[in-house]
Amino acid sequence: MLKAKVILVALGAALAVPAAMAGSTPEEDRKEAVEYFKQMFPDVPYEEYVNGQYALDEDRRSQWESLQDFPPYEFAVAEGKEMFETPFANGKTYASCFENDGIGVRQNYPYFDEKNNEVITLELAINRCREANGEQPLKYKKGNIASISAYMASTSQGKKFNIKVQDSAEAQAAYQAGKEFYYSRRGQLNFSCASCHVQNPGNWIRADLLSPALGQPSNFPVHRSKWGELGTLHRRFAGCNRNVRAEPLPAQSTEYRNLEFFLTYMSNGLPVVGPSTRP
């Protein structure tokens, strides 16, 4: 515990402040972020960012690749497919709630719903679909929802994220709120998401190699060896909050949905590769 703090404080002291070039639209932010990481990692091809920490370390990368023949999430994806295709009590299926019957649509999530002025993530859409069809909602961090989400992601493999932030004040505000969340220092250790994933990717925190912000949502849901199972993006958000001694927010809270909106927008143009594995 104390050791972690010392390492974090040392990291904090070594922060390089990114060049705050003028940018205000989400697209300008995204382009600046791409440029920023290009300067930080000139040898990393853009498409590689979907591999998180493995884009930054060849040894880890080849070790990881050698383990991909029997991915530990395979069974969960098969279960997810079965659940996805099994009719609800009313005879309808998940397909009835989604564009293109829910196949190959993961790259369009999260999106901003202009009717209700809120960010809709894939997991939220899955649960709303259940409720609309008289079923109980699933728990958000792991289990069945992660399996269904993983199956849906698997049908989108290689499709590029295409998140839109509409011109409406509400959509812009949701994006801005997510951005503010990402850059705000939180917790007793006084770190923002950016302290680790913008200013220190490629550096180590104990046994962990920090991944860059770009491409972070691409591989979700993810099977972590630490979890021994699949987990959703919001489960990871909560863990990262907790690591700096900040009280995590509920999965699918407005704050986390806005955060996902911002973070996924930053990954526009990068492909969906989920589900994947991480330590």
Add this chain to the structure above:
Amino acid sequence: MSRSTVTFGMVIALSIPLFAQAGPKDDFEKAYSQAERTHQEAGTFQWTTTSDRLKAAQEAAGAGDYDAAARLARDALELAQQSVAQQQDQKEAWRITAIGD
């Protein structure tokens, strides 16, 4: 001895232990409610360390150890105040490291 003197004496006798306990228990309750209120004020900037102290304070109070409970509640208050200061500070300071305006 008159009846009222006896009653008076009993009240005094009964009150002594009550008075003796009123200090730390009051301290605890005051500090705890202030800490809890401040913790809520921190909104999405709450610290887990504050929550931990609040919980530990409740547990100590539950076990009747109001000295420890009051101390933990005061710790919690201090942490909660720091989290509120962080929240206030970050309203503008987050921009310093943000990519894009």
